[in-house]
Amino acid sequence: MTASNRGARGPAFEQIPADAPLVACYAVLVGGAIVLGAVDGAVRVLLAAPLVGFLPGYALLSVLFPAERPAGTARPGSWRLPVGDGLGWVERCALSVATSLALVPPLTVLLGIAGVELSTSTVTGVLVAVVLVGVVVGGVRRFRVAPGREYDVPVDRWWAELRTGWERAGHADRALNAIVIVVALLAITGLAVGLAAPNHGESYTEAALLTDGPDGLVAGNFPETASAGESLDLVLTVDNRLGTAAEYEIVVVLDRVQRTDEGRSLTVLERSELSRFGLSVVDGGQARRDITASPDLVGEDLRLSVFVYRGDAPESPSASTASEHLYLWMDVE
Numbered sequence: 001m002t003a004s005n006r007g008a009r010g011p012a013f014e015q016i017p018a019d020a021p022l023v024a025c026y027a028v029l030v031g032g033a034i035v036l037g038a039v040d041g042a043v044r045v046l047l048a049a050p051l052v053g054f055l056p057g058y059a060l061l062s063v064l065f066p067a068e069r070p071a072g073t074a075r076p077g078s079w080r081l082p083v084g085d086g087l088g089w090v091e092r093c094a095l096s097v098a099t100s101l102a103l104v105p106p107l108t109v110l111l112g113i114a115g116v117e118l119s120t121s122t123v124t125g126v127l128v129a130v131v132l133v134g135v136v137v138g139g140v141r142r143f144r145v146a147p148g149r150e151y152d153v154p155v156d157r158w159w160a161e162l163r164t165g166w167e168r169a170g171h172a173d174r175a176l177n178a179i180v181i182v183v184a185l186l187a188i189t190g191l192a193v194g195l196a197a198p199n200h201g202e203s204y205t206e207a208a209l210l211t212d213g214p215d216g217l218v219a220g221n222f223p224e225t226a227s228a229g230e231s232l233d234l235v236l237t238v239d240n241r242l243g244t245a246a247e248y249e250i251v252v253v254l255d256r257v258q259r260t261d262e263g264r265s266l267t268v269l270e271r272s273e274l275s276r277f278g279l280s281v282v283d284g285g286q287a288r289r290d291i292t293a294s295p296d297l298v299g300e301d302l303r304l305s306v307f308v309y310r311g312d313a314p315e316s317p318s319a320s321t322a323s324e325h326l327y328l329w330m331d332v333e
Helices: 003-007 019-036 041-053 055-064 089-113 120-143 155-168 171-196
Strands: 204-213 216-218 232-241 246-260 265-281 286-293 299-310 324-332
Touching: 019 041, 019 055, 019 120, 041 055, 041 089, 041 120, 055 089, 055 120, 089 120, 204 299, 204 324, 232 246, 232 265, 232 299, 246 286, 265 286
Parallel strands: none
Antiparallel strands: 204 216, 204 232, 232 286, 246 265, 246 299, 299 324
16 A cells, blocks of 8 residues: 555544444454353343354455445446445345355354364354454455545445335345345344353253372362361362353351161251352353361261352252252261
8 A cells, every 4th residue: 555545544543444343342242241141031142143143244254345346336226236346335234144154154163173162152252253353354454445445334325225225126126135134034043042042951060079189189089087177178170061151159068967767868967167159160161169178066977068059059058959069978076
């Protein structure tokens, strides 16, 4: 680009395409809200729809076609416009939907081939990355287009052109356009639901109690005896496979129990709460927390329990209400 061309564009902030920061901000904010589980239900699907069915294609087209379609190259009133060396806004919007619908499935396949777990977080992260890269590269490409030919968002003439095109189109064209729009909306909604709504049939939380061994963490070597007031060092891991980020509350208690019904059931006679804390786990991730418990009950066959709750734990946790219940038996002197 020559110096004269750069000078004709005005101040630096005016050279930034108006749609670029809007697209980037939407992708980052909505992607973050989906990963963190800040929105749910129908709102989550509605927000995810543009991120899945429009923005990836829009960003890619800004790289491939940074120029506006030259005026006078289209047949007035027709929606079937020639691409040429640029795109009009109707073409760009339609192709953005088609390109996004064609781009998302191969991306998920590539993630699977690469061995990356297909979770809401990973797919959302890839889509946001595609949009951001496309916006940046497309912005550079538009900056290098001859002045007046770069694509910009024509908000002021959208409605006029849309109404004119619809009025001049024949009945067959209107019906075909309506069918295409409905099919595109259904496809976008399906992809958005797949991204935003976790598969509850395969969702679960998994927790484990571990101890430090010579070769790392092991699910064994638990203390069988302890002294009152002595610190017991354990490691808790929580795996989140719920399809969305989750907040957990962990409660550690020491129970004196009585075996009833010929040992088939237990009755809690005395309980001491040793610890209670929160834990945040991203979708598809694992959180680790060191637990230091100091028994303050004395006796044989005491049960040290770790209750894992999604959300707030009740005042008196139990195995029937907890998402996960981990325990071990010990004698405390």
